[in-house]
Amino acid sequence: MRDVFHEAANELGQKRPVVVATVVHTKGSTPQKPGAKLLVRNDGSGVGTLGGGCVEGDIWFAASELLKRGGAAEYREYHLNEDLAAQDGLVCGGTMYFLIDPVYEPAEYESYAKEIDAAYGGGAPVAMASLIKPGNGMDAPVGSKVFIHEGGFMEGTLGDRTLDRDAAERARTLMVHGKSEFVTSENGAEYFVEAYTTPPQIVVCGGGHVSKAIAPLAKTLGFHVFITDDREEFANEERFPEADIVLALKPEDALPKLPINSNTFIIVATRGHRYDNVALEAAAKTPAKYVGLMGSKRKTILIYEDLARGGLPVGRIKEIRSPIGLDIHARTPDEIAVSIMAEVLMFRLGGTGLPMKLDEQRIDRIIERVRESVPAAD
Numbered sequence: 001m002r003d004v005f006h007e008a009a010n011e012l013g014q015k016r017p018v019v020v021a022t023v024v025h026t027k028g029s030t031p032q033k034p035g036a037k038l039l040v041r042n043d044g045s046g047v048g049t050l051g052g053g054c055v056e057g058d059i060w061f062a063a064s065e066l067l068k069r070g071g072a073a074e075y076r077e078y079h080l081n082e083d084l085a086a087q088d089g090l091v092c093g094g095t096m097y098f099l100i101d102p103v104y105e106p107a108e109y110e111s112y113a114k115e116i117d118a119a120y121g122g123g124a125p126v127a128m129a130s131l132i133k134p135g136n137g138m139d140a141p142v143g144s145k146v147f148i149h150e151g152g153f154m155e156g157t158l159g160d161r162t163l164d165r166d167a168a169e170r171a172r173t174l175m176v177h178g179k180s181e182f183v184t185s186e187n188g189a190e191y192f193v194e195a196y197t198t199p200p201q202i203v204v205c206g207g208g209h210v211s212k213a214i215a216p217l218a219k220t221l222g223f224h225v226f227i228t229d230d231r232e233e234f235a236n237e238e239r240f241p242e243a244d245i246v247l248a249l250k251p252e253d254a255l256p257k258l259p260i261n262s263n264t265f266i267i268v269a270t271r272g273h274r275y276d277n278v279a280l281e282a283a284a285k286t287p288a289k290y291v292g293l294m295g296s297k298r299k300t301i302l303i304y305e306d307l308a309r310g311g312l313p314v315g316r317i318k319e320i321r322s323p324i325g326l327d328i329h330a331r332t333p334d335e336i337a338v339s340i341m342a343e344v345l346m347f348r349l350g351g352t353g354l355p356m357k358l359d360e361q362r363i364d365r366i367i368e369r370v371r372e373s374v375p376a377a378d
Contacts (some may be wrong), residue, residue, distance in 0.1 A: 002120040004037045005047045009113040012106040016042045019063035019102045023050055024132055024192035025182040028094025030080060035180045035194060040231035042067055059098055066102045074100040075132050098129055099192065101143050112147050116196045124150045125197035127171035131158045135189030150175065158191055167193050176262045176289055177348050197263050199224055200348060205251035205279045206270040207234030210294065212339035214267065216244045221341065228254035247301040251279035255286055265344050267324065276304050283338025284316050290347050326353050
């Protein structure tokens with residue numbers, strides 16, 4: 001999404017209007033999820049995507065028409081029935097809801113777009129809530145916005161101060177990993193709140209075989225990668241070409257030198273118990289929301305006892321993920337890296353880690369429908 005806001009700031013800075021279309025809600029199977037964006041320029045070109053196909057084409061056309069004739073923000077829904085999906089070769093059957101948001105004057109949006117772009121670049125996290133549907137007794141137009149800064153300071157309004165405060169409260173949690181949420185309030189109002197922060201960062205304490213397997217995988221998944229190990233032969237750019245920062249220092253000395261924030265994931269995988277012990281304590285004292293330790297349950301118990309004796313708060317000890325990773329019976333360094341990164345993604349994206357396989361009852365119904373549709377033999 002950063003490219004959308006970067007381009008919005010650029011276009012508005014040159015006094016050119018834009019339309020920003022956003023997927024604000026989905027139901028069922030859809031080609032894109034909430035937060036997907038498309039920016040349409042005044043010349044009809046665009047940046048970003050809503051999933052492609054005829055749905056994106058319709059939204060693109062609607063945005064272009066708004067730029068030509070003027071008009072207010074619009075809220076639209078599309079049901080991806082079998083016929084519509086088949087036109088684009090999609091296998092979808094859900095519903096997508098869009099906010100088509102024209103910005104005609106720079107003062108309406110330019111400063112917000114710049115701050116969002118800065119948040120992606122390492123600045124303070126921010127959030128923006130947009131009104132999708134006014135509630136009972138509200139006269140605010142669709143597209144009304146409140147911009148929320150890290151400390152809770154708000155600019156603009158959704159048209160109701162209770163909604164504004166509710167959006168700001170939700171934004172505090174969403175800012176951690178840059179998530180979004182579609183909200184229906186008690187008075188029937190609907191709004192979409194999006195938070196923006198730095199790209200996720202992963203710190204790997206230890207330069208062994210598993211760490212070497214984690215680094216390229218994390219980079220492919222969009223993480224900034226930081227490596228630390230006190231042995232220079234295990235902490236160098238030749239061994240970790242994917243890393244953004246490599247520090248040949250003990251983890252407890254390296255962590256204060258890294259730009260760790262709440263959207264940072266720290267993996268402790270050093271070469272032994274006494275190194276893990278100190279590294280994990282140092283990691284747990286950072287603002288990183290995810291801290292994990294690689295090792296056996298026996299090792300975890302011993303280290304947790306040391307952390308408790310050292311006075312680390314019980315709540316923080318309970319937040320530590322150890323033994324780290326999802327249970328896939330991983331054995332090799334590459335398999336263990338997949339297990340660890342799967343858990344990291346689950347934590348960041350909010351998944352359950354459970355299989356998505358169709359249950360047997362669903363499969364049985366499919367088979368039954370197929371059998372009923374086959375003509376009986378003479």
